[in-house]
Amino acid sequence: MIWEVFRQERKGQPFVHGGSFHAPDGAFADAYAREFYARRQESVALWIVPREAITAIEEFPDEFDLKYRRVDGYSIKERLREARERAGTASSDGAR
Amino acid sequence: MSDRARLLLELADDELILGWRNSEWTGIAPFLEEDVAFSSIAQNEIGHARALYELAARELGTDADALAFDRTLEEYRSAPLVELRRLEWARTIARHWLYETADAVRLEALKASDDPEIAGLAAKMDREETYHRIHAEMWLDRLLAAPEGRTRLEEGLRELWPYALGVLDDELRPVFVERVRARLPFELPEVEPVPRGRHEAELEELLGEMTMVRRSAPTGARW
Numbered sequence: 001m002i003w004e005v006f007r008q009e010r011k012g013q014p015f016v017h018g019g020s021f022h023a024p025d026g027a028f029a030d031a032y033a034r035e036f037y038a039r040r041q042e043s044v045a046l047w048i049v050p051r052e053a054i055t056a057i058e059e060f061p062d063e064f065d066l067k068y069r070r071v072d073g074y075s076i077k078e079r080l081r082e083a084r085e086r087a088g089t090a091s092s093d094g095a096r
Numbered sequence: 097m098s099d100r101a102r103l104l105l106e107l108a109d110d111e112l113i114l115g116w117r118n119s120e121w122t123g124i125a126p127f128l129e130e131d132v133a134f135s136s137i138a139q140n141e142i143g144h145a146r147a148l149y150e151l152a153a154r155e156l157g158t159d160a161d162a163l164a165f166d167r168t169l170e171e172y173r174s175a176p177l178v179e180l181r182r183l184e185w186a187r188t189i190a191r192h193w194l195y196e197t198a199d200a201v202r203l204e205a206l207k208a209s210d211d212p213e214i215a216g217l218a219a220k221m222d223r224e225e226t227y228h229r230i231h232a233e234m235w236l237d238r239l240l241a242a243p244e245g246r247t248r249l250e251e252g253l254r255e256l257w258p259y260a261l262g263v264l265d266d267e268l269r270p271v272f273v274e275r276v277r278a279r280l281p282f283e284l285p286e287v288e289p290v291p292r293g294r295h296e297a298e299l300e301e302l303l304g305e306m307t308m309v310r311r312s313a314p315t316g317a318r319w
Contacts, residue, residue, distance in 0.1 A: 021129050027234040028129075034227065035133045 003029045004054060006047040007037050015047055100211065101155050102173065105163065106292065107202075108148035109174035110263070112164055113299070114195060115141030116306060117178060118188075126185055137192075137228050144221045151213055165310040169300055177259035179296040182252075189239060190252030193232040194260035194276070200229060201272045202264060240281065250282055261289035 003023055006015035018037050023029035033048045097105075118138035125131035149160035156163070177195060182188060203225060206218035239245035264272050269289070276284065309317050 022127065023129060024238065027230075027237070031227070031231050031234060032129045032133055035136050036129075039136060 001025070001029075002051040003033070004049050004051050005033055005037055006049070007043040008045040009043060011044055015045070018043075018046075020051065098155065100214070101152050104148050104152035104155075104214075106173040106175075108145045108152060108163070109172050110178050110195075110199075111141045111148065112145035113172075113174045113302065114178040114191075115139070115145060116302060117181065118192070120181070120183060121188065133231065137231060140224050140228065144224070147217055147221070151217060161310070165307045169295060169303060172295065172299065172303070173292060174295075174299070175259070175263045175292045176290045176294065176296050177256060177263055179299040179302070180256070180259065181298040181302070182256075184252075186239060186245065186248035187252035187256065189232070189235045190249055190256050191260075192228075193236050194253070194256055195263065196225065196229045196232040197275055197279075198260060198263040198272045199225060201268050201275070205268060236279075253280070253284060257284045258287045259290045261287065262291050 001022065001024060002020055004020045005018040007018040008015050021029075021032055021036060023032050029048050029050075033046050037043050037046055115138045118134060118141065122131065122135040122138070125134050145164065146160055149163045153159050153163055177191060180191070182191060200222075203218050203222045207215055207222065209215040209218065236249070239249040260276075261269060261273070
């Protein structure tokens with residue numbers, strides 16, 4: 001049985017996928033997760049999940065190319081530069 | 097030597113030799129995850145041995161390395177249970193579980209010791225041993241759950257039982273026996289303990305290997 005591990009490095013931070021391992025049941029998974037992901041105090045909390053309990057979604061059709069739903073192509077940097085020029089506050093490197 | 101120093105050396109020798117024996121699985125345990133977990137337990141045991149030797153060394157006017165490596169075979173106080181070389185997984189688990197169960201009884205007594213250094217160290221060790229016990233118990237359940245595992249575990253426990261009885265003294269042994277009997281679904285025979293103080297043939301070989309670096313660099317090896 002494969003288990004996926006999500007670990008939290010500090011309280012309040014999001015849980016991030018840390019890896020996976022084999023364990024025959026929850027008791028073994030608990031023991032192994034502690035060894036692999038928290039023995040050196042590198043995590044403050046762990047979530048361990050049987051891989052089969054995870055619903056994976058991998059297909060996202062976008063047949064009609066609805067560009068207006070996306071945020072790419074809209075350069076905030078460029079807009080900001082223009083706005084600053086209008087206001088007369090643009091800095092010499094143009095990036096501030 | 098005081099009773100205190102003798103007690104510390106018994107504990108330290110048990111942990112050092114068992115740590116060494118358990119580390120013999122590193123690289124060849126039944127599967128990768130267990131390899132890492134069991135090696136980690138072995139490292140913990142050796143860490144406990146070091147702390148115990150340091151405490152004994154202060155009293156004896158020496159250092160932990162000298163106690164761990166420079167004594168003669170006869171001077172080791174380890175229980176024969178930990179000296180046996182049994183590179184077979186069901187027997188390894190049988191020993192691991194028997195030792196951890198006995199060690200729990202011993203640590204409970206030591207945590208109540210009048211000697212604050214011993215009580216403190218016992219409490220510190222027990223916080224790690226808790227996880228060793230969880231590991232031993234989960235493996236016991238796992239082996240008991242299938243006919244082949246149960247048969248092999250039972251064989252191992254029967255073989256090691258007289259040795260396990262020799263880990264604790266007459267005062268603590270009954271508590272250990274009671275816990276073992278309450279946990280196992282089969283009976284273990286009434287047998288005489290294999291006492292501490294005499295050594296298994298395998299110990300000599302182990303000490304030869306364990307002290308090799310120390311003997312080859314008498315002024316101290318540095319990494």
